[in-house]
Amino acid sequence: MAETGEVNPLRRAARVVLLDDRDRVLLLHGYEPDDPSYTWWFTPGGGLEGDEDWEEAARRELAEETGITQIELGPLLWRRTCSFPFDGRQWDQEEYYFLARTRQTGVWTGGETELERRSVTGLRWWSCGELLATHETVYPTRLAELLRTLLDEGPPPVPVRLETERA
Template sequence: MRTEARKVARIVLLDPDDRVLLLHGFEPEDPATSWWFTPGGGLEGEETREEAAVRELAEETGIAGIALGPLLWTRICSFPFDGRRWDQDEWYFLARTTRTATDQKGLTELERRSVAGLRWWTSAELSATRETVYPTRLAELLRTLLDEGPPRVPLVLAPEIV
């Protein structure tokens, strides 16, 4: 199995009601294997993590023109997907938006084969779900973020190796 190593930028996007936007992904060869995840993706060319986060958000959700907030969390993860192993160094940025309408016309070919849609989640819905969500501690992390605000120094999350 080929390995893809990449730097990734993700956005924890909150609406005016403090709901977080998540995409619903699935394994292209096994759509029953699914999970929820934050918008974002790999850096392209010489772009910064911040530039990648904003670009990926626009491509995956149609929400553009957001101002990035602070870096919240970092993590290393590794997982099999679409016949490859992905080793990722992920940074999670906070952003807020008043726009909740989404448009997924900008998805890549692979994303069109592996993203079933998206939805806004409340903290309570995240805490109650039995569905897989990445990062796995997102419900707890979101609750802390909403209660205490962004951390003074980005949190380093435990690696997730699947």
Template sequence: MNGFDPADPAATWWFTPGGGVEGAESLEEAALREVAEETGIAAVRLGPPLWRRQASFRFDGRHWEQDEWYFLGRTETLEVDTSGHTDLERRSVTGLRWWTCEELLRTRETVYPIRLAELLRTLLDEGPPLSPIPLGTERD
């Protein structure tokens, strides 16, 4: 997904779909719900958690502290539907696209998590890790 901070539209970046856990949801349930809401793709086979990252940043006038889990997900669906976006997403997301690993490795655009291209290359070459790889903390 491509977006920007409504408080600073000049700075843009790419990021993976995701969001918060609601109620008693498991991490897996939250991941599937968020993918469906943000991309319109409900037919996802969720695999194991791959990576874990903490993020600390300012966005939309607030300071955010996030504990993020990244899962392997597979789908045959390529068409996206953004009708499930929240008001904030409608104000801050400018587009969605699929990337190849090679495109991620070549891009000069900002992509979060920062090491996504090399993490994806390792995943494709070696398969999923036995346990989630800690990525540390990324601060804005």
């Protein structure tokens, strides 16, 4: 809720499930700016800007956050709504997750925004097995099993609506 008692507007965010030629997924390592001990891993992506569409936002965010521009953007895999506290405010988002493939490796670019520079430490390629075995927090929380299904069965014929996540 906003301070006025009104509901926060739903932010639209495009996210990318980026796979390399070994079927590893690229995740960013983030943390709460006011408490660096609270960390998690998440897919590249972010809010739509201006009149860009979901796919344009996915490509732009991936390039800004990882430096990776050589991708084959695939279908929309999943959609979810989430709500979470971060950097002193409540974020309410509708997220679209796109599949993408690349042979290009990424490097943490330091972020385009001041908030990214204060809340992301780097990136890492994860195998499905590593994701299934980790005890670290990963968003979306079911990413390991979703990735396993994606690798075993291919993209879903229509985007899957994931359960709402609230923190």
